[in-house]
Amino acid sequence: MILSGIALFLYVPHRLSRQPYSGDFLSYEAFMNKRQSLHPSKSLNWGAVEIAVLYLLIGGLWILLSDQAAAAIAANQEMLTAISLYKGWGYVLVTALLLFWLVQRNTTALRASEAQLQQVIDALPVLISYVDTDGRYRFTNKTYEQWFGDTARGKKLEEVLGKKAYLTISKYVDRVLQGEAVSYESVVSYSLGERFINATYIPDKTADGRVKGFFALVQDITETKKAREELRQWADAFNGCAHGIAIGDPDTSRVRVCNPAFAALHQCQVEDIVGSPILSLYAGTDHDHVRQNIEKADQMGHARYEAHMIRRDGSTFPVQMDLVSVMGDDGKLLYRVATAQDISERKAVEHALQESRERYRVVAELTSDYAYRDRIEADGSITPEWITESFTRITGYTLVEAQTPGFWQELIHPDDTPILAQHIQTLLAGQADTREMRAITKSGEMRWLQDIAHPIWDAAQQHPVGLYGAVQDITERKQAEAESKSLARFPDENPNPVLRVTYEGKIIYANEASQPLLKDWHCQVRDDLPPKWLALIKELIQAEAGKTIDVQCQDIVYSIIVAPIPDAGYVNLYGSDITERKKTETALLESNMQFRTLFEASPDANLLIDPSGNWPILDCNAVACQMNGYTHKELVGQSIDILNPNPWRPAKRDEYLADIRQAGVLRYETVHRRRDGTEFPIEVSTSLISLGGRDVLLGIDRDITERRRAEENLRRFELLSQHSRDIILFIGREDRRILEANTAAMQAYGYSHAELLSLLIQDLRADGTHSLTADQ
Numbered sequence: 001m002i003l004s005g006i007a008l009f010l011y012v013p014h015r016l017s018r019q020p021y022s023g024d025f026l027s028y029e030a031f032m033n034k035r036q037s038l039h040p041s042k043s044l045n046w047g048a049v050e051i052a053v054l055y056l057l058i059g060g061l062w063i064l065l066s067d068q069a070a071a072a073i074a075a076n077q078e079m080l081t082a083i084s085l086y087k088g089w090g091y092v093l094v095t096a097l098l099l100f101w102l103v104q105r106n107t108t109a110l111r112a113s114e115a116q117l118q119q120v121i122d123a124l125p126v127l128i129s130y131v132d133t134d135g136r137y138r139f140t141n142k143t144y145e146q147w148f149g150d151t152a153r154g155k156k157l158e159e160v161l162g163k164k165a166y167l168t169i170s171k172y173v174d175r176v177l178q179g180e181a182v183s184y185e186s187v188v189s190y191s192l193g194e195r196f197i198n199a200t201y202i203p204d205k206t207a208d209g210r211v212k213g214f215f216a217l218v219q220d221i222t223e224t225k226k227a228r229e230e231l232r233q234w235a236d237a238f239n240g241c242a243h244g245i246a247i248g249d250p251d252t253s254r255v256r257v258c259n260p261a262f263a264a265l266h267q268c269q270v271e272d273i274v275g276s277p278i279l280s281l282y283a284g285t286d287h288d289h290v291r292q293n294i295e296k297a298d299q300m301g302h303a304r305y306e307a308h309m310i311r312r313d314g315s316t317f318p319v320q321m322d323l324v325s326v327m328g329d330d331g332k333l334l335y336r337v338a339t340a341q342d343i344s345e346r347k348a349v350e351h352a353l354q355e356s357r358e359r360y361r362v363v364a365e366l367t368s369d370y371a372y373r374d375r376i377e378a379d380g381s382i383t384p385e386w387i388t389e390s391f392t393r394i395t396g397y398t399l400v401e402a403q404t405p406g407f408w409q410e411l412i413h414p415d416d417t418p419i420l421a422q423h424i425q426t427l428l429a430g431q432a433d434t435r436e437m438r439a440i441t442k443s444g445e446m447r448w449l450q451d452i453a454h455p456i457w458d459a460a461q462q463h464p465v466g467l468y469g470a471v472q473d474i475t476e477r478k479q480a481e482a483e484s485k486s487l488a489r490f491p492d493e494n495p496n497p498v499l500r501v502t503y504e505g506k507i508i509y510a511n512e513a514s515q516p517l518l519k520d521w522h523c524q525v526r527d528d529l530p531p532k533w534l535a536l537i538k539e540l541i542q543a544e545a546g547k548t549i550d551v552q553c554q555d556i557v558y559s560i561i562v563a564p565i566p567d568a569g570y571v572n573l574y575g576s577d578i579t580e581r582k583k584t585e586t587a588l589l590e591s592n593m594q595f596r597t598l599f600e601a602s603p604d605a606n607l608l609i610d611p612s613g614n615w616p617i618l619d620c621n622a623v624a625c626q627m628n629g630y631t632h633k634e635l636v637g638q639s640i641d642i643l644n645p646n647p648w649r650p651a652k653r654d655e656y657l658a659d660i661r662q663a664g665v666l667r668y669e670t671v672h673r674r675r676d677g678t679e680f681p682i683e684v685s686t687s688l689i690s691l692g693g694r695d696v697l698l699g700i701d702r703d704i705t706e707r708r709r710a711e712e713n714l715r716r717f718e719l720l721s722q723h724s725r726d727i728i729l730f731i732g733r734e735d736r737r738i739l740e741a742n743t744a745a746m747q748a749y750g751y752s753h754a755e756l757l758s759l760l761i762q763d764l765r766a767d768g769t770h771s772l773t774a775d776q
Helices: 002-017 028-036 046-073 077-123 142-148 157-161 163-177 222-240 260-265 284-300 344-359 390-395 407-411 414-428 475-487 512-521 531-543 579-601 622-628 650-663 705-711 714-723 743-749 753-757 761-765 769-775
Strands: 127-132 137-140 182-190 193-205 211-220 244-249 254-258 302-310 316-327 333-342 370-376 382-387 433-440 446-458 463-473 498-502 507-510 547-553 556-565 570-577 605-609 617-620 665-673 679-691 694-703 729-731 738-741
Touching (some): 127 142, 137 142, 157 163, 163 182, 163 193, 163 211, 193 222, 244 260, 284 302, 316 344, 370 390, 390 446, 390 463, 407 414, 407 433, 414 433, 414 446, 414 463, 446 475, 475 556, 498 512, 512 547, 512 570, 531 547, 531 556, 531 570, 556 579, 605 622, 622 694, 650 665, 650 679, 738 753, 743 753
Antiparallel strands (some): 193 211, 244 333, 370 382, 433 446, 498 570, 547 556, 556 570, 665 679, 679 694, 729 738
């Protein structure tokens, strides 16, 4: 009986363990547990113990009770022998039924457990398999079918995975088949695409250490890797951004995180800022203003404002803040993102910029040899503020010398000082005035100057506070007039036309050189001038002024000076041949027209800048006006600093000019500011050209906002990429692989998100790419 119990104890679990192997098991751990059940010395099988105990209990009771009952019933030995025989067969029958019931119950429970475990293993999003020493799959979960579209059981690794993928993992397979447990991460090119996996191979060994196969657990971590890489890229962009960025916790009103640039604004480290109350970073006088803008951002999603922040040393500095309140899908406020920009330099130059705008209000049609700006003092005296460099070339004096008291009275010829006094008196009365005066240069030479001046009227003070002026050197014109008068003394010898007419328009004299003109006019001496000339003479007599007119006569162009002589009662006409000069001027005009055509037709913003003083804008094309938000009238005459957020110092301008003279053309990228205050990136090409006999800077600006859009703030790009209707692709710098794409890109190109991320950017430009990718 005892031997039978022991035999059952050993046989039953052995029989249970040899149930037909269906290949269905949960995982390496489940199978190992099952293997452990085969070794009673290592793990106690409680089902076998239960069966053996019941068998021994029932058998012991049967022996004790049945023998006593048989002895009581049997009348003799022969009957006792017969009863014992029937009792033995009864025991065998009862025992068989009991064993069948116990074994059936344990087998059913085991199969139910295995079925339940198989459901769990099939539901796991990982590849679980058992591979034998021939490299053939003996077990796989359903994830294999989802990945590869068919069952892998009975197939070889290379057949299921593909040759390229098998070559990648073969070295790890060799190691595990040698009895080594292997774990690794690698990029594997499956037929369904390239995936990044984490794999663990566990060898299955016999009792003597021989490897029968191995268990494989493979997890696809492609998305995790991409998420980590994307997170790293955003972190790099966040930490490397030149603008200060901080994220605030709306529940605690404290800084949750900030980048180094934000901490540097406060002369602190990042750890000094994180955890600080947000309002503690602002000057106390701005707290209410900041609160109002925070409320505005929470209501509208965004707010832009200016305030003053506090540095570590207690000093304050002005900032421009862009505050974005980020909401969750449920409309709950998640956090606030603040972008801070130090605008100390911009504030510092605002006053100077206003001065610059006043300084360059001179209209574009003013042509001059030099320009100036004077300040009118409270006592009525005039002090020069700036003069262009041509002033020194003409007079020999510098701006410092011109600022000396009484300088202008000494510069002007003594006979013309009354004209200067009348000129100043008219300007101080608030009226523009033009005068011609003689000046004595530093070298003692006399030059005729024409001063065209405009007062700057202060409406609040009700008197002018400054002057703008443009001065022309008219010495050559005056000399020509003097020469004409001199020639009048000997007209007959003059090789140029000389005529004299009465106030009524009758020709009373004409030298020989005048004959081509008389022939063209169809008249002779003692005849009347043509009607248009008669009307001109009457106009000049009334104005008591002279005039110079260019006249085309056959192939010759004459410049005729019409000079009334009131004391004598007649008008002299002095002509000079300017044919060659006109041809030169025509050629120059055509050249200028060609330049103007290219200038205006350019698709880029073109600006002509005077490289003197504060670099005023002399001219610009329509693209420049449109790009910067100004009209042509608003830009011309203004300093180029009107477009620069950070104006250059004079030393920087001199260095820049020297670089242009050496290089010929300078190209670089910078930032311009529009009239509305917005800033945008541009690419600048600058060269020095000669225009009108003087050096002028030609600046060609190209708006590169779109090219630089990818470099924008992390938050804006991320929000835009999710909701924008524009196509947005995030491209790897090295391999040109598409790293990210928004919904608009998927709709436009007809790919799924996963398909786009498997392509290179050049694939989108190739014919047939979509069909190939779709087939794959």
